[in-house]
Amino acid sequence: MDRAHMDVKRRRVAKGGQAERAGSRDPERTRASILAAATAEFAENGIGGARVDAIAERAGTNKRMLYHYFGDKEQLYLAVLEEAYIDIRTAEKSLNLSDLSPEQGVAELAMFTWKYFLEHPEFLSLLGTENLHRARWLRQSTRLKELHSHFIDKLADLLDRGKAKGLFRVDADPLNVYLTIAALGYFYLSNQHTLTTIFGRELADEANLEAWKRHIVQVTLASIRR
Amino acid sequence: MDRAHMDVKRRRVAKGGQAERAGSRDPERTRASILAAATAEFAENGIGGARVDAIAERAGTNKRMLYHYFGDKEQLYLAVLEEAYIDIRTAEKSLNLSDLSPEQGVAELAMFTWKYFLEHPEFLSLLGTENLHRARWLRQSTRLKELHSHFIDKLADLLDRGKAKGLFRVDADPLNVYLTIAALGYFYLSNQHTLTTIFGRELADEANLEAWKRHIVQVTLASIRR
């Protein structure tokens, strides 16, 4: 056999759109590939419906590696959840609300959140799964408790500026504002399949998505304006 | 054995709060008991996590009866889903919006929806599960397609009365109003576990629940008022 002489340091190029498959002898990539495959599998099937064999196959590797890197199915799920939260909080950091007027800042936060939810359906799905289990894994996670919401403070500052200018109600609460934004986006997207089936409006159509984004901004601002 | 002489037509009284157990020789009750047990099991664990054995045990019967009445696990899930939708639409019929002023009517609908969600966590959970699977079973269901939303029409009438009086914006859309009400209630309750963990506010506290109900009413009205 001369297979040993081939494939030296040559790495497979990831095919567009698909999760990267594990390369040979590249632990970093194998780990990442398993995590990506697990994210998709857990998001599509929930924790009870996800299959360890399916994850290994999607990752282009085998179960042994999955257990090698992540311990067991539950720890792998936790790693997926942690990564998902870290990703959104990291993305939120790119928002610079302090440069904007209070109204623009709230509008920007609402549009950012909407866009993030729209582009990351797997995040919404994982949230749903985690809540089904009453945040059992999230509560365990030490990593995520620290993550907290430094970001609620930034929103509080924004609201305070608006209150000082007499634009916003003095009782406007930052967590309530965020919950309002998140609720309107989350429900529309995560429940779109049952809603579309029952009410017969194609919620996923471009025009409807755009209209709902405007609706979120309008509603959020209306709820805090004096 | 004289077991045969006991238990004649004597039926077990359901214990408070718990799902009724199947009685002997009472097909109606056995069926209902399996359905109640399945509702709880699917709501707690999702479709992939629900166990047929667990359902049979919770129902106080055995698997054979479950397959006898419902065919298989998926058909049982569909029966649970159908019942859950029929229950909420039936409850909605008790709302008499036409007797109220437009503003009172919208407020009443919002409070009704909130109360229903609060008292039926299993319904929220089943919605989440069904959406995870892209409404796969709901779309199959012929029973539910007919159910539709006769109720959106009643809301449209209410809005029209408000528009005629110059109270509501002429572009206020009934489906959007309902989505707004449902979104704010659904997200707060179904995601309460992750939200409470991350943001450290006990969303399930009585005072917070009451405040959020008022928030929903206020936000909904603010979004349609001229």
Add this chain to the structure above:
DNA sequence: CCAGCCAGTAACTAAACGGTTACTTTGTGG
């Protein structure tokens, strides 16, 4: 009054599942 049918039980089965074992391959430092 009993034949037949329906409710109900328990033990079983084949397949799928999460997790492990025994093994091979390969890059790297002494």
Add this chain to the structure above:
DNA sequence: CCACAAAGTAACCGTTTAGTTACTGGCTGG
């Protein structure tokens, strides 16, 4: 250059799972 550790493979294992079989008990109508 080779010993060793880490990466990777595939076949395997015990358990759990959805679904079935073979059976019992008892109500009902002819």
